[in-house]
Amino acid sequence: MSITMDVSAPATSGVARATSGDVHADGRAQEVNNCVLEMRGISKTFPGVKALDDISLKLYPGSVTALIGENGAGKSTLVKILTGVYQFDQGEIFLEGKSQRFVSALDATNAGVTAIHQETVLFDELSVAENIFLGQEPRTRLGFIDWPTMEANAAAVLKKIDADMSPKTILKDLTIGHKHMVAIARALSTDARIVIMDEPTAALSSKEAEELYELVDWLKSEGKSILFISHKFEDVFRIADRYTVFRDGQLVGAGLLADVERPDLVKMMVGRAVDRAFPKNNTPGTDVVMKVDNYCHPTEFDSISFELKRGEILGVYGLVGAGRTEVAQALFGATTPSNGTLELEGEAVEIRSFDQAISKGLVYVPEDRGKQGVTLEMSIAENIGMASLKPTSKKGFLDLAREFEMARKYADRLDLRAAALDQPVGSLSGGNQQKVVIGKWLATLPKVIILDEPTKGIDIGSKAAVHGFMSELAEEGLSVMMISSELPEILGMSDRILVMRDGLIVGEFDRADATPEKLVNLATGNTQ
Amino acid sequence: MSIAFSNVRRRGAEIPNKLEMTMMGRLARWETLLVCVVALVFFLNTIASPYFLDVWNLSDATYNFIEKAIIAFAVALVIISGEIDLSVAANIALSSTIMGAVATAGYDTPIIVGAGLLTSLACGAFNGFLVAKVGLHSIIVTIATMSLFRGISYIILGDTVYKNYPDSFAWFGQGYLFDAFTVEMAFFIVIAVFFWMLLHKTVFGRQVYVIGNNKTCAAFSGIKVQRVKFSLFLLSGLASGVAAVLLTSRLGSTRPSIALGWELEVVTMVVLGGVSILGGSGTILGVILASVLMGLVTFGLGLLNVPGIVMTIFTGCLLIAVIVLPRITKLIMSHSKKTK
Structure with a gap:
């Protein structure tokens, strides 16, 4: 069964308006409307899961289409099909009316499709110019790379998007925001007509995000079709013209953004109305579980002192690069502090390795999930059991039954969605992967x-679940230290809030005193 | 190849342990392919030579692969963990040389074996120290120690030979158990079971897989990555030692060129066995099958009087063929799907 939802073309184009009705009536009607790319009835199946089920999508020139959906809704799969990484099983893709199949990434690039990913797929060790022209470097007559031309061309493209950087800069020296600009410059250099942006603002500060919005506006004015994937409704309402909503691999809605209200979109996305109030039921105890005194690091942070009480959720707010992750990793034993002491339940401890931290009851759910949190190739059960191999094994021998039992217990507790416990974690959505990581740590029965x-x-659905069990865990007496850059989350979940800036703790608030303005001003150093 | 697809995502406690799979899905494994190829080679050998299907000949055939297979098990673990050990053959040379020296000095079999195993362990520990503690790349470390170990053995032996082994030493490589099994065969079975248990049934084996797939995550999960890697190099050292004892005992002499080039055959066996050269996956069963396969091929060719040089060409082609076969099948299948 095919749901072909057509989104009518912008009112400025009379021709498109007249013809869009035909398409509506008959999916096979002549392709005379002005959509650049159309996907019809696309399906894609992976072992155990139907990732896309009869999806349709249209992209128009000079227009931003937002693709919205929970993690696991099939957005990433769609992007990979459009960029030639995956092959679809059924359906058709039309590029300007002609049926097209992208067999490889090069195919997609040649057809004018380019993608800018959440974690940009650029090369850290190469220069900006090399990154922009990778694979299409201008050559001299002898076949060598023509560096002056390449750098001049790069400078020209960068100037076009108003990016203030030298083409010779090595990419790893740039901020994430600037890397996005390089990715966009690359997109422009290949003369892409269709630009896919996969959660480009996920790692950006609000100022960087604003710069990105301006770029998107500019791309729009150049007549590009943009597919913008984001979890953030601020992004979507700020820059998109149209929306398409996926849920569980199916198309559930599409249309003009002007015709829709925010709550309706959320409803479409999750299939139910989400209560945005944060679940918070814990009350912090009085005894101190963890006491950090004057933790210092030669370069990353200085004089960090704080206490964490039993059953408390301590929020740590700050901008990216304020030193929050570095403090957390030093506590967990990844780096050695140059000075300072740590007490757990009144007992002075020295943690110099991960396994020491774990045995003392202090665990860390890292930000970089794919690299530090889970082993994507291994199963859910193996991942959940990874840090508890000692208690689940007998004299060094694995006890798979016990491991499955433990995995099931935490899968249940964290409301995991999966086909089977021996399914590789890499085949789960981001939200479910995060549940696996948290499950792994809860299985070690930590104190902090x-x-x-x-x-x-x-x-959003997984977010609410994470917040829900965070509160539950604190209620049961676990002490939680939550590092977050999201103000609503910090304000909604924390009992107490620390603000960090430039490696220092610059403020501490009780739940009742904290306001968004105070936190932001402190974190950014804005004194007004 | 049909693997059951399920659109159902269950939640929480309702998630089953294992994904339902069809027979075909369960059989679609590397090991199945290897079993088929082994059967085919066995069949071809039977046709090609009337001497092949003889219990004594077949028993002899096992010498072709057992010593290498013993090392291959250990190297498989090293490769699964994302490292490599290319110094195993040189380790045999050095251990064998030390054994020869000890034997020449007049010591008895237990001391000779002990000296050989200790030497191999020391070599393994040296590799392990450089890789795990110092943090050097295993490929570079073991290429260096490959020259180092064999170099020492050349210095000690020059162009002379050690062959003063006591008669009792010959038991390892030439003896029989219950008049039916060769002693080497017994070693092979015991060691294969040991490695199978170690890799698939123990916490250590699990840690090897985790490290091979994602060593950052392994470390963040409290796995002592360095210690595991060090142990793996000890283990591959020790396996080389055992192989050195068996080989030296079988040959009855030691030259510095003993087991020359074996490291490549060992790696071939491991890769043929389905172990990913990038680390993270592979099984002991695969390595066993691959070793049997290579043994049968070289033995069969030997019966047909094919010279050694041609044999290496054959093994090379076999490796390429077996690795390419699944990809070609996949290509053909996707092509036929497209044309339908």
């Missing part, structure tokens, strides 16, 4: 859990 950006890049 440090969550580093626990809801970064995960969908």
Whole structure:
């Protein structure tokens, strides 16, 4: 069964308006409307999961289409099909009316499709110019790379998007925001007609995000078709013209953004109305579980002192690069502080390795989930059991039954969605992967859990679930330290809030005293 | 190849342990392919030579692969953990040389074996120290120690030979158990079971897989990555030692060129066995099958009087063929799907 939802073309184009009705009536009607790219009835199946089920989508020139959906809704799969990474099983893609199949990434690039990913796929060790022209470097007659031309061309493209950087800069020296600009410059250099942006603002500060919006506006004015994928409704309402909503691999809605209200979109996305109030039922105890005194690091942070009480959620707010992650990782034993002491339940401890931290009951859910949190190739059960191999094994031998039992217990507790416990974690959505990581740490029965950006890049449903069990865990007496850059999350979940800036703790608030303005002013150093 | 697809995502406690799979899905494994190829080679050998299907000949055939297979098990673990050990053959040379020296000095079999195993362990520990503690790349470390170990053995032996082994030493490589099994065969079975248990049934084995797939995550999960890697190099050292004892005992002599080039055959066996050269996946069963396969091929060719040089060409082609086969099948299948 095909749901072909057509989004009528902008009112400025009379021709498109007249013809869009035909398409509506008959999916096979002549392609005379002005959509650049159309996907019809696309399906894609992976072992155990139907990732896309009869999806349709249209992109128009000079227009931003927002693709909205929870994690696991099939957005990333769609992007990979459009960029030639995956092959679809059924359906058709029309590029300017002609049926097209992208067999490789090069195919997609040649057809004018380019993608800018959440974690940009650029090369850190190469220069800006090399990144922009990778694979299409201008050559001299002898076949060598023509560096002067390449750098001049790069400078020209960068100037076009108003990016203030030298083409010779090595990419790793740039901020994430600037890397996005390089990715966009790359997109422009290939003369892309269709630009896919996969959660480009996920790692950006609000100022960087604003710069990105301006770029998107500019791309729009150049007549590009943009597919913009984001979890953030601010993004969507700020820059998109149209929306398409996926849920569980199916198309549930599409239309002009002007015709829709925010709550309706959320409803479409999750299939139910989400209560945005944060679940918060814990009350912090009085005894101090963790006491950090004067923790210092030669370069990253200085004189960090704070206490964490039993059953308390301590929020740590700050901008990216304020030193929050570094403090957390030093506590967990990844780096050695140059000075300072740590007490756990009144006992002085020295943590110099991860396994020491774990055995003392202090665990850390890292921000970089794919690299530090989960082993994508291994199963859910193996991942959940990874840090508790000692208690689940007998004399060094694995006890798989016990491991499955434990995995099931935490899968249940964290409301995990999966086909089977022996499914590789890599086949789960981001939100469910995060549940696996948290499950892994809860299985070690910790006293203190440090969550580093626990809801970064995960969908609203999973977010609510993470917040829900965070509160539950604190209620049961676990002490939670939550690092987050999201103000609503910090304000909604924390009992107490620390603000960090430039490696220092610059403020501490009780739940009742904290306001968004105070936190932002402190974190950014804005004194007014 | 049909693997059951399920659109159902269950939640929480309702998630089953294992994904339902069809027979075909369960059989679609590397090991199945290897079993088929082994059967095919066995069949071809039977046709090609009337001497092949003889219990004594077949028993002899096992010498072709057992010593290498013993090392291959250990190297498989090293490769699964994302490292590599290319110094195993040189380790045999050095251990064998030390054994020869000890034997020449007049010591008895237990001391000789002990000296050989200790030497191999020391070599493994040296590799392990450089890789795990100092943090150097294993490929560079073991290429260096490959020259180092064999170099020492050349210095000690020059162009002379050690062959003063006591008669009792010959038991390892030439003896029989219950008049049916070769002693080497017994070693092979025990060691294969040991490695199978170690990799698939123990916490250590699990840690090897985790490290091979994602060593950052392994470290963040409290796994002592360095310690595991060090142990793996000890283990591959020790396996080389055992192989050195068996090989030296079988040959009855030691030259510095003993087991020359074996490291490549060992790696071939491991890769043929389905172990990913990038680390993270592979099974002991695969390595066993691959070793049997290579043994059968070289033995069969030997019966047909094919010279050694041609044999290496053959093994090279076999490796390429077996690795390319699944990809070609996949290509053909996707092509036929497209044309339908």
